[in-house]
């Protein structure tokens with residue numbers, strides 16, 4: 430999925446060791462379909478050469494306001510008006526101080542000042558030593574730059590090039606990419622609190638064995654990411670999966686269905702939307718042995734008895750209104766056949782307004798899927814696509830339902 434296709438990004442580099450990450454970032458932006466114009470300060474060129482950035486962006490780097498290649502000799506005007514966004518990464522403490530004062534004595538600060546402020550967003554990815562980041566002057570500048578309309582991105586935490594450990598590292602290229610994609614996303618769920626369950630559960634037989642299923646969690650994680658990009662606060666209750674937590678999402682790792690139920694119930698009363706994508710085990714062993722069950726030499730396999738697990742979605746959806754408020758519940762159905770009939774029946778059984786059907790064996794572990802949205806009026810297909818795209822479509826659909834529900838509510842007597 431070319432998530433930045435059609436976007437033109439001016440990527441500014443200022444002086445800092447994090448310039449090495451800007452090379453990776455440039456590559457990632459181009460890979461996502463953006464065109465990238467790199468602008469470097471003289472200090473940035475102490476850390477990485479324009480040759481590298483030209484090769485990665487496919488365009489000559491610009492580093493001077495006196496660049497005679499510009500026919501009108503106004504690089505600062507031309508560059509800032511073409512851009513869909515200006516991203517300064519790394520942004521040094523010194524460069525933030527310059528921006529704050531409207532100083533414009535070299536091309537990058539000049540074009541930031543000259544940008545049409547209402548149309549061309551400015552994003553800054555700070556990178557500096559932890560003392561420099563914590564200094565009141567820097568924090569004052571960050572606050573003022575935000576008040577002036579710039580988006581100052583987070584800093585990373587950890588070991589720094591200087592050998593110290595703390596806040597102030599530039600975010601990794603993939604984190605910056607995710608932040609930029611989120612920045613361009615429509616904020617259709619602003620103010621909403623979205624709770625997502627994802628992945629399989631694991632039901633222990635003994636300390637070393639258990640039963641689980643083939644759910645990868647990819648669909649649920651993609652939904653959590655899309656909800657976050659749409660501006661929601663997102664809590665993700667995840668069964669045992671090895672997926673990276675989407676940026677800005679709070680993750681709660683659980684193992685069994687009962688763990689998942691208690692984590693979900695603890696979070697449900699603050700949520701406004703609940704999307705249950707988890708493939709919760711329907712049954713668990715009636716008892717879990719304290720020690721590993723051993724072969725006893727008789728050739729007889731141990732007998733396992735199962736009991737039914739709590740239904741998390743139905744429990745939440747059927748909570749009294751006083752407890753769950755206006756919570757909008759969305760269920761999933763992983764079926765192997767008769768998708769529409771099964772999804773319809775499941776929607777009623779679970780007591781949810783929206784049930785999303787998919788063919789389980791075809792999608793478990795894959796990066797793509799196809800969805801069937803079933804509500805009280807009928808059904809709608811979201812045709813085969815990446816889980817990432819489907820998640821965005823589903824989130825947009827949920828946002829429309831919430832908005833319409835609001836209107837109905839306000840207009841009803």
Ligand code: C5P
Nearest residue numbers: 705706707709739740741742760761762
């Ligand atoms: O009944 P079935 O497992 O097919 O229902 C699927 C839907 O119900 C999914 O949304 C799933 O996350 C949810 N579910 C649940 N707790 C269970 C079983 C299913 O939340 N114990």
